[in-house]
Amino acid sequence: MLPPSARLPPIKRIAAHPPASLNDALQYLSLIYSPPVRGTRRRRAPTSSSVNVSTSTSEEPGADELRTDAFERAYAIKWLTALVSTLGDEQEGAPGSAASAHAHLVETAAALLAACAGTSAAGVVTRTLIFPAAGAPVRIALTDAPLDNADYASVGAQTWGGACVMSEMIAEDPGAFGLGRTAPAGGAPLRLLELGAGTGLVSLVLAALASRATAPVEIVATDYYPSVLANLARNVRANYPSSPPPIITTVPLDWAAFPGTPHAQRPCALQAPFDVVFGADIVYEAPHAAWLRDCLATLLRRPAATSISASDPTPAPVFHLIIPLRATHAAESRTVEQVFARTAPPGTGGSGDDDAAMALVIEDMQTLVCTTETPGEEVTYAYYRIGWGPAAEV
Incomplete structure (x- = not known):
């Protein structure tokens, strides 16, 4: 150039x-x-x-x-x-x-x-990302921090394609991701959690759409590495510079250690369960899927034992996960299918009314193909909806 x-x-x-x-x-x-x-x-x-x-x-x-x-x-x-x-x-x-x-x-x-x-x-790279949405586009100002050669995990301070794809999907159809409901009288706010938030793009898009709705929403964006958390907080302040109450809370979260941490010692923002959880491009090592499952066991709200009426505005608890299907990380990608066994067919794997028999399972999986401006080049993602259901028999 x-x-x-x-x-x-x-x-x-x-x-x-x-x-x-x-x-x-x-x-x-x-x-x-x-x-x-x-x-x-x-x-x-x-x-x-x-x-x-x-x-x-x-x-x-x-x-x-x-x-x-x-x-x-x-x-x-x-x-x-x-x-x-x-x-x-x-x-x-x-x-x-x-x-x-x-x-x-x-x-x-x-x-x-x-x-x-x-x-x-x-x-440092700054960019403005714009996503089509009903009413008006969602515009997000984002900063990618430089890579820290001493810490490979600092890649979380970069914006990855999976976060962009998930953000666009949310902007296109907020209702499919729990947003856009009517506020119940005296009802609790909808609690949204992003795991491995990185630059915070997904949380920032959720906040932008939530600000247009009438129902109260709480958003918690989490990551583990200090340099990534610092950049995440910086991006939140850049898009929402006003004083408290903040629309997004940033909190450190160590997936490996969290399940064994006593409830009282967990950050206040993580002590109550969440209605919807998001994760984009966050499974790239073999243990990650199992760590995520163990965290979600307490972080993702369990559904009521009785069926929820159609008039109830509370969405069914779900974990939205997007991962790229990279050839170099094929084994890590397969762990998602192994750890979150698919929902059992009717009549097998236990009763949905038996809380002890409930497990975090894949409810749906879609393949998303993205092109680039390099002729013939494609990037493929797997999009999973994971929720509580009867586990398949092994």
């Missing part, structure tokens, strides 16, 4: 360039300072009307070097500032179509200015 100082139209001639040329320049800067997340463009039926605006592609060669070049970053900021100033002045007297084109360019440039300003020599 050419550096911005060589690739962008001259600052003094910005006004002379057509909108299409300026838009190309902005897209080029996006590849450097707001790189898209790979593997998030779901393959859809031709009749689908929704648009996945979280574009995905492999990072351009040389982008990382340019991103950490202080001179080129300063030049990009100067160029974007000039574009906003120039088009902002011209927008007032422009005809309708031209004014609209200028407004789009100014909005894109302003978002890139924030991304450039947040990009440090350490490799």
